[in-house]
Amino acid sequence: xxxxxxxxxxxxxxxxxxxxxxxxDESKSYLIENRLSGxxxxxxxxxxxxxxxxxxxxxxxxxxxxxxxxxxTGETYFFRDQNPFELLRHKLLPELxxxxxxxxxxxxxxxxIWSAACSTGQEVYSIAIVLRELLDDGSGYRIRLLGTDISxxxxxxxxxxxxxxxxxxxxxxxxxxxxxxxRHGDGWRVRDELRAMAVFRTMNLMEDFACLGRFDIIFCRxxxxxxxxxxxxxxxxxxxxxxxxxxxxxxxxxxxxxxxCPEFEPKRYHRxxxxxxxx
Numbered sequence: 001x002x003x004x005x006x007x008x009x010x011x012x013x014x015x016x017x018x019x020x021x022x023x024x025d026e027s028k029s030y031l032i033e034n035r036l037s038g039x040x041x042x043x044x045x046x047x048x049x050x051x052x053x054x055x056x057x058x059x060x061x062x063x064x065x066x067x068x069x070x071x072x073t074g075e076t077y078f079f080r081d082q083n084p085f086e087l088l089r090h091k092l093l094p095e096l097x098x099x100x101x102x103x104x105x106x107x108x109x110x111x112x113i114w115s116a117a118c119s120t121g122q123e124v125y126s127i128a129i130v131l132r133e134l135l136d137d138g139s140g141y142r143i144r145l146l147g148t149d150i151s152x153x154x155x156x157x158x159x160x161x162x163x164x165x166x167x168x169x170x171x172x173x174x175x176x177x178x179x180x181x182x183r184h185g186d187g188w189r190v191r192d193e194l195r196a197m198a199v200f201r202t203m204n205l206m207e208d209f210a211c212l213g214r215f216d217i218i219f220c221r222x223x224x225x226x227x228x229x230x231x232x233x234x235x236x237x238x239x240x241x242x243x244x245x246x247x248x249x250x251x252x253x254x255x256x257x258x259x260x261c262p263e264f265e266p267k268r269y270h271r272x273x274x275x276x277x278x279x
Contacts, residue, residue, distance in 0.1 A: 004029045008049045012036075015052070016071055019064060020150060021206035021235075023228045035070045069153040074222075076119040078171030079126045083272040084221070084250050089130050091269045092248050096216055097141075099246060110142045114215045116205060116239070117223035118147030121158025121198075122171070125190055127219070128197045129180055138197070146212065148203035159200040161190035205235055209242065216244050222252040229260070236261040240277060249275040 004012065009029050016032070017023055024031065036048055043063075045051040055063045079085050093111070100109045111131070115124045124147035135141055149155050164187045168177055181188040203209060205223065218239055224232045239249060240263040249264065251257060257264045257275050264275040 004033050004048050008052065011052055012048065015056070016067070017228075020068055020072060020204070021231050022071065022226045023231070024226075032071075035073065036067070039066055039070050065152050069151045072149075072151045072154070074119055076122045077167065078122045080123065080171060080221075081253060083253070083270075084219070084274075085126055085130055087250065087269050087272045087274060088127065088217070089134060092217055092250075092274070093130070093134060096246075096248075108140055108142045110144070110216075112144045112213070112215045112244075113146070113217045114212065114219065114242075115145075115147045116203075116218060116220040118149050118154070118158055118200065119151075120154050120163075120167075121147060121161065121200065122163075122167070123147070123219060123221070124158065124198050124200070125161070125180075125194060126171070128194050129176060131197065132180070132194060137193075143197055145198045146215075147198055147200045148205075148209075148212075149200075150202065150204050152202050155200050155202050161195045163188050163190075205238075206231065209238060212242060214242050214244055216247045217250070218243055218247065219250045221250060222255070225252065225255055233260050237263065240264065243277060245277055245279070247277065251275065 009026055009032070012032055013024055013026070033048065036051065040048055040051045043051060043054060045054060055067055058064065096111065097109055100111075104110075113127055115127065118124045124145060128145060131138065131143060131145070135143075147155075147158055149158070162184050163181075168181060168188045172181075177188065180191055180194050182191055183189075203212075205220075220235075220239060224235055227235065236257050240261065243249060248267075249257065258266050263277055265278050266273050267276050
């Protein structure tokens, strides 16, 4: 197979951006070749150019979804970067619970958390573990924990909640693993009480997501860095519209929002920065 280059490469770059929002330049031809090679072989195509023609000619969405699944395979693991989860445990949740208890009085306290690019679910289940350990069985709270991702394949895996030994060992202590996971074949499965806390659905962040409702805490980490600046601005403006006025946005440590969207202002907790809406 010849290397992907020229107009054939540019056609793939435009198409990937149009369906995912991910912006890749021509230096990333190797990434496209590597990630689409399995799909090319499965579809019986001799070249990526032939695969491109087949994808664009497909009147359904099956091949498009397969391209999305292949391109968006990303790095993820439990309690990735650790600091955001310490922020959640020691500041965001306690302060949110205190505010809502004072505002709403007696009754179950609503806690609405969204992991906007959840991949295969490790971030969502890490959040669920924090909630479980902080709130015990969750009685007295109305917890809504939502995980979304553009990849059908990733969402399906996240929803099923099974992980290999390697995946479970990345970020989880033996104690956390044994408390929150059960042996499942050669790997592990999230225990039912943790799995019941989360809902997963496929969602393209480049599209309107007002239908999801409003959230107190939003995790949108390590995804906007792959977007063009205008797409990042549009994404964060949409996030601002679904965030409660006193809510919090948590993004990746190498990302920034305030310089792009004046709606947000940075807040610091120890070594972690999060974002609140300007008042």
